[in-house]
Amino acid sequence: MPPDEATQFDGTIDASKQIMETDRLNDSERNDEQAFPKLSDEQIDSIRPFGREVELPAKTCVFKRGDKSTDFFVVLRGAIDILSTDCHGGKQLLVTHEPRSFTGELSFFNNQKIFADGFTSTPSRLLRVHWKDFRRMLMVESDLATLILRAFIRRRLALIGHNFFGVFLIGPAEFPDTLRIHQFLLRVGFPHTWVRPEDKGDDGRTVQEILSLKLSDLPVVQVAEGRSLKNPSLTELASELGFLEEFPGDETFDVAVVGAGPAGLAAAVGAASEGLDTIVFEAGAPGGQAGTSSRIENYLGFPHGISGQELASLAQIQAEKFGARFAVATPVAVVRRNKSQEFEITLSDGKVVRARTMIVASGATYRKLDVPGYQQFEGRGIHYAATPMEAQLCKGEEVVVVGGGNSAGQAAVYLSQTVSKVHMLVRSQSLSSTMSDYLIQRIQASSKIQVYYETEVTSLSGKQILEQVEWTCFSTKQCSKKPLRTLFVMIGANPNTDWLKGCVTLNEKGFVVTGKTMAGNPYETEEPGLFAVGDVRADSVKRVASAVGEGAVVISWIHRYLAEFRAKREGGRRAA
Numbered sequence: 001m002p003p004d005e006a007t008q009f010d011g012t013i014d015a016s017k018q019i020m021e022t023d024r025l026n027d028s029e030r031n032d033e034q035a036f037p038k039l040s041d042e043q044i045d046s047i048r049p050f051g052r053e054v055e056l057p058a059k060t061c062v063f064k065r066g067d068k069s070t071d072f073f074v075v076l077r078g079a080i081d082i083l084s085t086d087c088h089g090g091k092q093l094l095v096t097h098e099p100r101s102f103t104g105e106l107s108f109f110n111n112q113k114i115f116a117d118g119f120t121s122t123p124s125r126l127l128r129v130h131w132k133d134f135r136r137m138l139m140v141e142s143d144l145a146t147l148i149l150r151a152f153i154r155r156r157l158a159l160i161g162h163n164f165f166g167v168f169l170i171g172p173a174e175f176p177d178t179l180r181i182h183q184f185l186l187r188v189g190f191p192h193t194w195v196r197p198e199d200k201g202d203d204g205r206t207v208q209e210i211l212s213l214k215l216s217d218l219p220v221v222q223v224a225e226g227r228s229l230k231n232p233s234l235t236e237l238a239s240e241l242g243f244l245e246e247f248p249g250d251e252t253f254d255v256a257v258v259g260a261g262p263a264g265l266a267a268a269v270g271a272a273s274e275g276l277d278t279i280v281f282e283a284g285a286p287g288g289q290a291g292t293s294s295r296i297e298n299y300l301g302f303p304h305g306i307s308g309q310e311l312a313s314l315a316q317i318q319a320e321k322f323g324a325r326f327a328v329a330t331p332v333a334v335v336r337r338n339k340s341q342e343f344e345i346t347l348s349d350g351k352v353v354r355a356r357t358m359i360v361a362s363g364a365t366y367r368k369l370d371v372p373g374y375q376q377f378e379g380r381g382i383h384y385a386a387t388p389m390e391a392q393l394c395k396g397e398e399v400v401v402v403g404g405g406n407s408a409g410q411a412a413v414y415l416s417q418t419v420s421k422v423h424m425l426v427r428s429q430s431l432s433s434t435m436s437d438y439l440i441q442r443i444q445a446s447s448k449i450q451v452y453y454e455t456e457v458t459s460l461s462g463k464q465i466l467e468q469v470e471w472t473c474f475s476t477k478q479c480s481k482k483p484l485r486t487l488f489v490m491i492g493a494n495p496n497t498d499w500l501k502g503c504v505t506l507n508e509k510g511f512v513v514t515g516k517t518m519a520g521n522p523y524e525t526e527e528p529g530l531f532a533v534g535d536v537r538a539d540s541v542k543r544v545a546s547a548v549g550e551g552a553v554v555i556s557w558i559h560r561y562l563a564e565f566r567a568k569r570e571g572g573r574r575a576a
């Protein structure tokens, strides 16, 4: 909203000020110098060439909840109040930007809808930077970019969990759809408050009664005053929150990345930082499989480990800083080539986007067990790999390995060197048809490995982490229950390649075959300009570090392909 239009606030501000002390950010959040730094004269001077000074009366709206592409303001004189809205439409003062402070948080930066209002609280002089110039400024002024980005990230962290910010999710914990939406909001880092319908208000009535909600309507996401979504799909929710990209029909990207796991995120950072026009499509939330890991300890540079979610959100911000665009909750449905040799990418909602090259980074989904409560222990006792790191975690303990293939066999043999006992659960009557003989012999020779045939996990339990595993032999019905903290599930992974069928060669397990072209490019498929990296690629090492490495390296091949593509097109034009 252009501040020059001088939208006057309707007066609710007075009511909000009465309750501000309880609802605004707390003292330590407000006084966090990294979240709310004061700019020096020199820093303000370096912003000036990108903006212009505006003089505004008190109570002028400078941006409002729901706006996108909002301008950036530095307060030179006066102040800007930032107000959030509660689920009844009441306004709360979150913070006041005083002279030398600047507006914004992560949604300013990635062009999502903002979820707060900004009003001048007194007559004010502001330095206003148009959002397009703001992007340019971040590219040119790197020290300033670091300061602003750090502030935006810290503000977002302060706002996550703040009761009067973002959206309200109202739903019972035992409804899987409540957890589905909660998990999405967590993984995209969107500020929200989860309210249980049975929670009571001051008058003793439950939230469900106060809001007149039927149990069959739940979960409900309240996105703004008077606007609720009943059990929305992730795409609906993402659209409402402004996560979905709008694509003008005439745009052709240099690179379209499919999947925002570690491989796709690395490709996006590499491509955008090298000036390529980059779009990333992600079916769910960024992070992929790694996003489900509570601590990745074998990734370079993080000696204390890093959660997959944190790694992914920092990588996304990094890619966005260089100009990459993200469409989350946007699965790619089909790809085909048009006459101009560009890729036409059809999204699940039917929209078509064009790109000159494509990077398939859609990963794989580890097969999971169909056991109640399984999801809650993923990354909290359930593992899909047995590396030295996992072996260290369960050293001296008893563990369970599920699976009868080579990966399960290797894991059992490897773990038997450090754990006290491996309980190996196999669905079939023997290992001979599914496992290499040398592994079978080692398993039989080991006093630490006990194989249970025709057996499957029947229950898991624990509070925060896995504490107990129960398994049952389905022929004898014999059941064992043990206090165990570690379960290795090694029953294979399914590549996310259904959307690619008929378009590229897949191996017998459905992974994308690369590296067969004359050019000797290890990541290119038989379809020129179509590359695959990370777990989705046949023969890749299924690890975060290798996925990131492949995503980064493939960009040099993209440059080569684009240079040839342009040269051919120029040649064609000259010949015509």
Ligand SMILES: Cc1cc2nc3c(=O)[nH]c(=O)nc-3n(C[C@H](O)[C@H](O)[C@H](O)COP(=O)(O)OP(=O)(O)OC[C@H]3O[C@@H](n4cnc5c(N)ncnc54)[C@H](O)[C@@H]3O)c2cc1C
Pocket: 258, 259, 260, 261, 262, 263, 264, 281, 282, 283, 284, 285, 286, 287, 288, 289, 290, 291, 292, 293, 295, 296, 297, 298, 330, 331, 332, 333, 361, 362, 363, 364, 365, 366, 378, 379, 382, 383, 384, 385, 496, 499, 533, 534, 535, 536, 541, 542, 543, 544, 545, 547
């Ligand atoms: C619980 C768990 C813990 C792990 N821990 C570790 C660890 O500690 N260390 C380690 O090195 N490795 C670990 N791994 C393995 C590691 O996470 C993977 O090797 C890595 O995530 C692979 O990255 P990727 O980008 O290739 O694929 P993925 O991480 O699988 O990401 C692929 C992305 O593509 C998206 N996608 C799929 N289809 C489409 C479509 N049609 N359109 C748009 N988007 C699509 C998916 O939603 C997903 O976000 C772990 C895996 C799991 C499951």
